[in-house]
Amino acid sequence: MESSRNRNRSLADVAIVTVTAIVALWMARYYLRTLWTLGPNGFSELSRTLPYWDFSNLWAGSRMAIEGHVALLFDVDAYRAALRGIFSPHLPNQEWSYPPSILLLGAPLATLPILPAYLIWTFGTILCLWLAIRPLKLGGFAELVVVFSPAVVMNAVFGQNGALTTALLIAGLAAAPRRPLLAGVLFGLLTIKPHLGILVPFCLLASGNWRAIFAAAATTVAIIVATGLFFGFDVWSNFLTETRPLMTGIMEAPFPQPYQSNAVTVFFTARAAGLGLAAAYAIQAIASAAAIAAVIWLWRPGQQVEHRERVVLTAVLAILATPYGYTYDTVSVAVAVALLSTMVSRPPGLLLAICWLYAFVSHILYSVGFCLGVLVPLFLAAWMLFSIWTRGRKAEISREPSLA
Secondary structure (H helix, E strand, O other): HHHHHHHHHHHHEEEEEHHHHHHHHHHHHHHHHHHOOEEEOOOOOOOOOOOOOOOOOOOHHHHHHHOOOHHHOOOOOHHHHHHHHHOOOOOOOOOOOHHHHHOOOOOOOOHOOOOHHHHHHHHHHHHHHHHHHHHHHHHHHHHHHOOOOHHHHHHHOOOOOHHHHHHHHHHHHHOOOOOHHHHHHHHHHHHHOHHOOOHHHHHHHHHHHHHHHHHHHHHHHHHHHHHHHHOOOHOOOOOOOHHHHHHHHHHHOOOOOHHHHHHHHHHHHHOOOOHHHHHHHHHHHHHHHHHHHHHHHHOOOOOOOOOOHHHHHHHHHHHHHHOOOEHHHHHHHHHHHHHHHHHOOOOOOOHHHHHHHHHHHHHHHHHHHOOOOOHHHHHHHHHHHHHHHHHHHHHHHHHHHOOO
């Protein structure tokens, strides 16, 4: 009887994996094919702009910087005019949204034509992701689940950096106990998207990892200085006075806006539910505080937690801790799905499949009036926390002396 149940379960798991793979392949083909189906104006049928989408900002902004026109990045109207001069007079509005330090990565790419630069960026960041998850020892199939996940495909579609930032976060957290200097360097590099590293200082402080803290601070200072030396130190004051208020305005814009269909944070979910700015910020503050408390508990010495579980859970909690994030920032969801399939004795395959497909379907649901938002990262974080806590409680009970 038990053998028959196990066989039926195995067949069900195979069916779920097969159907999920077919759905994912079809959706990936749809997104990538329509992305690269260009109209007579050279714009994508999918994005209604350049097929390189957000990467065109990094490439063109870096090109302006190395040609001595870095000030254009901080003047919205001048920047848009410059973009239209480079690409097309009909280019939709775009904004420079990054810290100036990302120019150190973009400048070498800007010396190449945009298509090879985009391909190097896309496949290079995916390679970084694969190298980052290797120390987690998930297994070959699970690594494929991450590298070919919908979130990674959405990074390619948007020309975004989510695969790279997830790689920096996971690799840094994984290396922190044994290679703190390397971890600190990786965390310093993560400042190209500082809002995704909100939890890092709390992890390092909770674990007393002062060498990683020093290395992260030193790397950050070195990056700031290098950026100033190459592009002028005014870029930092301009970033604080021009770019940050611009991005805050985009984040706080009332619903609905087209780009908000891919938003995934607690803040955006609250706004989609009709809450005002003050209420959305309050709920986000509660979520951020809860995520901070969770990682302090996870990273305190003596906790009975597998290090890879600590790393992946922290990466998922990072989505809950930041008010600003989109589907391409949720690569850690795929890593959590891969890890949960090994953590749980009988993982519910259908639930894991739905979570894995999350990056493909969230904006589709949004278009029909249902905002999935942060629900999947929240569910996965709660699931992992509960699994870790219950396992720890069982271990404590088993160590207690018998009263008999």
